[in-house]
Amino acid sequence: MKFKGRLEGHYQHVGVKWMLERERGELCRGGIQADDMGLGKTIQTIAVICGNKVQRTLIVTTVSTVAQWRDALIEFGDIFPVIVQSSYRGALPEPTEETPLVVVTAYSSFMRPGHPFKAVKWSRVVLDEGHVIRNPKTKLFNELSQLDSGIKWILSGTPVQNSPKELVTLAKWIGIENSSIEYIRAHYLIRRTQESEAKANPRLALPPLDTQVIKLDFRYDYERDAYTSLLSNPITDKTTAIEILTRLRQVCSGNCNGKKRVRNNETSPSTKIEYLCNDIVTANTKCLVFCTWTNEITLIQRELNRLGVPCLVFDGRLSRDTKDNVIYNFKHSAIQVLLLQINCGSTGLNLQVSNRVYIVSPHWNPCVELQAIGRAYRKGQTSKVTCIRLVIKDTIEEKCLELQKRKLGFIGGDTGKRLGIETDDDLLNILFHSV
Numbered sequence: 001m002k003f004k005g006r007l008e009g010h011y012q013h014v015g016v017k018w019m020l021e022r023e024r025g026e027l028c029r030g031g032i033q034a035d036d037m038g039l040g041k042t043i044q045t046i047a048v049i050c051g052n053k054v055q056r057t058l059i060v061t062t063v064s065t066v067a068q069w070r071d072a073l074i075e076f077g078d079i080f081p082v083i084v085q086s087s088y089r090g091a092l093p094e095p096t097e098e099t100p101l102v103v104v105t106a107y108s109s110f111m112r113p114g115h116p117f118k119a120v121k122w123s124r125v126v127l128d129e130g131h132v133i134r135n136p137k138t139k140l141f142n143e144l145s146q147l148d149s150g151i152k153w154i155l156s157g158t159p160v161q162n163s164p165k166e167l168v169t170l171a172k173w174i175g176i177e178n179s180s181i182e183y184i185r186a187h188y189l190i191r192r193t194q195e196s197e198a199k200a201n202p203r204l205a206l207p208p209l210d211t212q213v214i215k216l217d218f219r220y221d222y223e224r225d226a227y228t229s230l231l232s233n234p235i236t237d238k239t240t241a242i243e244i245l246t247r248l249r250q251v252c253s254g255n256c257n258g259k260k261r262v263r264n265n266e267t268s269p270s271t272k273i274e275y276l277c278n279d280i281v282t283a284n285t286k287c288l289v290f291c292t293w294t295n296e297i298t299l300i301q302r303e304l305n306r307l308g309v310p311c312l313v314f315d316g317r318l319s320r321d322t323k324d325n326v327i328y329n330f331k332h333s334a335i336q337v338l339l340l341q342i343n344c345g346s347t348g349l350n351l352q353v354s355n356r357v358y359i360v361s362p363h364w365n366p367c368v369e370l371q372a373i374g375r376a377y378r379k380g381q382t383s384k385v386t387c388i389r390l391v392i393k394d395t396i397e398e399k400c401l402e403l404q405k406r407k408l409g410f411i412g413g414d415t416g417k418r419l420g421i422e423t424d425d426d427l428l429n430i431l432f433h434s435v
Helices: 009-023 041-051 063-077 107-111 139-145 165-174 181-188 194-200 221-231 238-252 258-263 271-283 294-306 320-332 366-373 396-411 424-432
Strands: 029-033 056-061 082-084 101-106 121-128 148-155 209-216 287-291 311-314 337-341 356-359 385-392
Touching: 009 029, 009 041, 009 194, 029 041, 029 165, 029 181, 041 063, 041 121, 041 148, 056 063, 056 107, 063 101, 063 320, 101 107, 107 139, 139 165, 148 165, 165 181, 209 271, 221 238, 238 396, 271 287, 271 294, 271 356, 271 385, 287 294, 287 366, 294 311, 294 337, 311 320, 356 366, 366 385, 366 396, 385 396
Parallel strands: 029 148, 056 101, 056 121, 082 101, 121 148, 209 385, 287 337, 287 356, 311 337, 356 385
Antiparallel strands: none
16 A cells, blocks of 8 residues: 555645544544545545554445445555445455555445445545535434544545535534534635646646526427426425426426336437537537436437437446446547536536536526536547526526526535525425516
């Protein structure tokens, strides 16, 4: 175990030093590494693993990035980790003085009974994309809270997404009892942004990022009629409201008939899908297309096939090995289009080979979209990146944009400021008001 990587810029040296000091502290060892996407949280963490050799390190990440962590540990740390699949039920290997144990697994491993991790006394636990535990009421938070570890790290470029309470939850998992936002930020969190580091060192500056919002009117009467019909449905309770909200968004994305249209292999025209696919053909470059639903991906794939445009698909239906193969093929082949489900493809992946990003359906959480854009717009990108958000005018999608602006104002400001969106009721009131 020897660090073989090269730390870029002064900020990475500062980050590693800070993390090592936190690991050698007396209380609540660890913290929150919240550097911007692409600033090297992974390589800094590997430098820390090599710089403070402890017996047992567990790295928990998304299914999509298990292989990425494995490769980085081998390349930068001469560390050959044990990869634990979610179905693994055996005992973990024992470390030796010469060879400490480093295990990499996915969050999904903790959602199945009988996983082996609670039986081990860990020296260090690292949660990559650790904002996934921001809700303390989830099973995942409960399972991860039962891990016995002396050092706990959360890595996330977007640790706060809705409310300052989320930062308190992350701190609670680490073992920090003080719930003061200012205290947590001052003692347990480090964050540097791409913009701030580029000002300090122009060599770190990225090419321009051009973000566009393309607003479209429904072109087809059946789309408009389907949308209007849904709005006329009575909302009797929160569950009904959420169902209608989902269907409204699906209609905007080109899926008026839900699963039926996909099963029947229907190819009726769609305002948004037609615009998207024609723009992809015109751009003629490597692009990432982020979608919300698998049905949406299927419909876009059909239209691209009709136009003679080959594409690859990365979504929640794929196994981990298949996902790894999809990413490898996209990076190393002439195929220019990768369709990704945003909930499983917006974090962790390094896809700088792309210089065009489409957000087909706006997400109510702007951090999810920022993470998605960060797959292409990150360190190592050499070309201008264009991000296109597609929005249907006078629909729920414009309400999503309004909500994004409110949240971004909060996230970019004081983390102690209350956003005013704490419950599903608040969210639904904002989205459905004046739709």
